[in-house]
Amino acid sequence: MKIYVSCDMEGATGVVRWEQVSADKADYAFGCAMQRHDLLAVVEAAFEFGATEILVNDSHARMINLDVRQLPKGVTVVSGAGKPLSMVEAVEGADRAFFVAYHAMAGTARAVLDHTMSGDAFEVTLDGIAVGETGFNAAVAGHFGVPVGLVTGDEALCREARALLGDELVVCSVKEGLGRQAARVLTPEVTAQKLRTAVREALQGGKTPRPFRAGSPCQVGLTVLNSAQGDAVDNLPGTVRHSGRTFSFRAGDVVEGYRWFRAALALAGTVGR
Template sequence: MDVQVYISADMEGVTGLVDAHDVQLGGHDYEHGRVMMTEDVNAAIRGALSAGATRVLVNDAHSAMRNLLADQLHPEAELVRGKPKRMGMLEGLDGAFDAVMCIGYHARAGALGVLSHSYMGHEIEDMWLDDRPMGEIGFAQATAAAMGVPVVTLSGDDAACDEMNAWDARVVTAPVKYARDRFSARLRPATEARKAIEEAAAEGARRASRLRPPFTEAPSTLAVRWQSATVAAQLEVIPGVTLRDSRTAEVTEAVPQLFRLFGLFMRVAASLTDQRPYC
């Protein structure tokens, strides 16, 4: 089976991690969090390879995107590291891939999930795609699908897994922890969690050929409600962007273009705000 696998690796949904100090540069347990993230990704790589994957590309998709320990990553995988990236959390993905795996993902803003948020902590209050509430999971799934590549596997807490299956029930999920609240969880033992990731990745890779969606350039509408009206006002300057209200900016384009535009939205917001995520 000739399968090319793309892995987008976030950090909040990684085995054992529950707090900002686990996932933020300078946090007390961040260096340990990097090890845990690398091992979760390695489990997904092993699963993909066991199912016949011939190529695995990993994109470090968290924060500064320099979290994964390159020298400890599985030697048969390539790594995209650092930023800026035009496609952010999906940098390097194109129609040549057969499957996307989202490892270490988390639930959207407002959900009761571990470290739940949508891209920018407090700064983004909500997001919609064609009026459907979404976060990073929904946006990744919709963008990959528009490019003709199915999301086949996701790991994270139970809230993230439920969110993924609401977008596409065919995705194989691996819950590595069960949310008690936003900064607490019941954890699966690390060896058990990584076995679950490996098995989910293998099964997802095997299903990939049956799940491939058609490529589409059909337009969709992205709306983002910001905590600050200042951000929305500045975004309105971008051609095609309009305001639903003083804090909600929207734009209509093909979904991959929306994903790229949203990266620009975040750069504008970051230049105007100094909000620490998870505060």
């Protein structure tokens, strides 16, 4: 069984502040260590419970957070930014996708470091449904016939993922948000066991998740933070502007929609918040 792991950082054990996930900050080393901790717990359990091949996509920020020298034999890593499908690059061909150390969508209450791809997205919709990185990435995986079997992060993220992807999804909470940069956290020893148990349930618990599919064609909606950012996004061909900050794009399929969304955010990011 081939397992695909998209590994973010904000949802990792013990991580609560931006300084811990930002490469230019001293506390970034802690974020990397905790990302690796959660990933190792998942990967080792996956091999134990039936995985024969594991591909890990380093999916946070610059996407060079994972040190391949510290990962077990048998794991392949997709590293570096600029990947066409970003957080779900190379997902095609997997039997199951696991989203590890993920976070809730922008605007979620009591969610640790909530956002959607960047701080410039106020709201994102897919076929009229509000989605975060979990939902949009799951739809891209679903386009290739790959179901999401496991999502890990904080309590808010787990609720979001289960509500969108259904009861066959296994979720694992490693912390409970008290605010955007505060949480009730568990020790690594405890979360390692929780993650192991979740992987076992995902692979041996009789779960049969279905691929999450968007429409084909599909409609992507994006609201940015201010109208100046909106002016930048308005330069993208095919974009429909509904207000100073709100846009939509009709895509032939979710992959086209995902790439438009990422391009729109990149343009929005050239303008101050």
